[in-house]
Amino acid sequence: MAEPSARRELGQGMATDIAEQPEVFARLLEPAPADAIAAIAARVIEQRPRHVVFTARGTSDHAALYGAYLSEIRLGIPAGLASPSAVTVYGARPDLAGALVIGVSQSGGSADLVEVVRAARDTGALTLAITNNPHSALAEAAELHIDVAAGHERAVAATKTYTAELLALLLLVESVRAGGRLPGDERSALAELPNLAAGLLDDATPAEIAGRYRFAARVVTTGRGYAYPTAREAALKLMETSYLPALAFSGADLLHGPLAMTAPDVPVLAVVGDGPAGAAMREVVTKLDERRADVVAIGPSAIDGVRLRIATPSVDERYAPLLDILPLQRLAMHLALARGEDPDAPRGLNKVTITR
């Protein structure tokens, strides 16, 4: 019921996908998926990987980035994102013995990721696929598989499969950290997610901001730490659905050069949480304010000098990516509609992209 105006016409599929996120969270938090993830966590603990290598593309690449932060911060295991083309284009076979290689893909159908995971498995890596399709080639290529069980995604632009991937990664990492099974306090905190997500779906602010930015020529998104994947994913959604050039920068990189691009006519979507990355982002927002950028802060707290805000729940920064993206998905959808585009079926795109 969250997007009544969009339901019957353009964007109906994307609106429905977005609105299903609370139930997707609830489903992944049930005992059966939690048990399946605990079993995989036990295998990871047994293997004691020296490092984690993610391989993914597009939206799932942003989920992988979130997973890399979790791995380094919560497990102390170095993590990075692999470039599939080293393997698929140049035939490289990096020695991944001792590594955990995680392929993330909603369809599980990308031939290049399948090849990377197979090559990794051949060299002795522990391999895990995280997909929304347990019968996919990627799920079959990897030794281990987590089904994010988000159900059929209607729109081409991924929304509920993205947050389901985030939650699956969070459950896995916290289970590994706890020695195999999610601790009670973590479980209680996560049990709030479906309600918190549902609360965000009723907020009218994203639609209002879409009206404001209907005539924008470009958008900048920014965040740090756990919020950086949110900035990246928000930019991709805006590009996929509204064809609006959206430039995502970590708050730190923005100060290194692209700050010069901000100006009073450039909206900046800044994800500013309540934790350490949010504190670091406040300096960035101050600089943006000096340059008179039109800043929208996405986060739980008001920020001096920033008039526009999309309020999100105050949660630990590692949970925030599962919530903060929801109003940004809705902003992308409303902006596409305001600009006369169909967010369900972007021009010239298919759901499964074949790349090598």
Added chain:
Amino acid sequence: MAEPSARRELGQGMATDIAEQPEVFARLLEPAPADAIAAIAARVIEQRPRHVVFTARGTSDHAALYGAYLSEIRLGIPAGLASPSAVTVYGARPDLAGALVIGVSQSGGSADLVEVVRAARDTGALTLAITNNPHSALAEAAELHIDVAAGHERAVAATKTYTAELLALLLLVESVRAGGRLPGDERSALAELPNLAAGLLDDATPAEIAGRYRFAARVVTTGRGYAYPTAREAALKLMETSYLPALAFSGADLLHGPLAMTAPDVPVLAVVGDGPAGAAMREVVTKLDERRADVVAIGPSAIDGVRLRIATPSVDERYAPLLDILPLQRLAMHLALARGEDPDAPRGLNKVTITR
């Protein structure tokens, strides 16, 4: 003498920096730097790292990405780019024993990279700094240091320090591959670089294309494999100097969603080499052509359906990034001048950026 029109006025510093690249290459290829790099290669071989972790920001991040491809393809050692904020914002201390951690920074002054390298060294990583300042904090924090010896860089936008970082990484990786010292055939091939680079500085095409794109509202850059860092760096130069929104995508990612953003009024700078990544890029260029994008191919060969081309020498794809970026640096400079900006001193930017 390469950029006479720019010498006396705006952009003089950047023009001089760009024009010095042939001599910067020649200097790094002399026996003394080669010996220093061979000694570092010997330490790497002795340590046998399980994986390589790069840490860098901005332009140097693109050099690091090139280094990651080299490591995987030429050495079979998995490589990735670290997010400094896991360490600097969240206080993570990933266990990097058995890893080679390489910090890349022209100034060597970024406090966050220094902290990442120190933390890595504390956990037992072999650490290497690649900088243009042997007395910098980063050079001192790392156990090993390569001085790219590019000389003082006049403009804020990095050009000659970028290609010097690329060459240093190439020399290091090929020396490791060869067991400690660069093989003769590699040395002969690299000896051509200064002349090939000098040849590119006389080409009038970048200035002509700058005239064509003076009124563009945005630009897309794309490449695959070794050419992907070139696409990323070209986009950053355009943003830093012309404030033109420039979106860089790997050829594969472009097909996953952002392809919808291309249109007849959007210039696409596509780096299409002579090797395997270039072959994969031809499919991407065909799709761009179907969408009637205004494609400029940067590469050694003509491509069906693409009228605009910046011709670059036909070299192995792993050498091409050292050359292909030169006309793109010049394009960024000429475009900034055409748009009335000063490429030497972008608005609101400093040469050394302090981030944490």
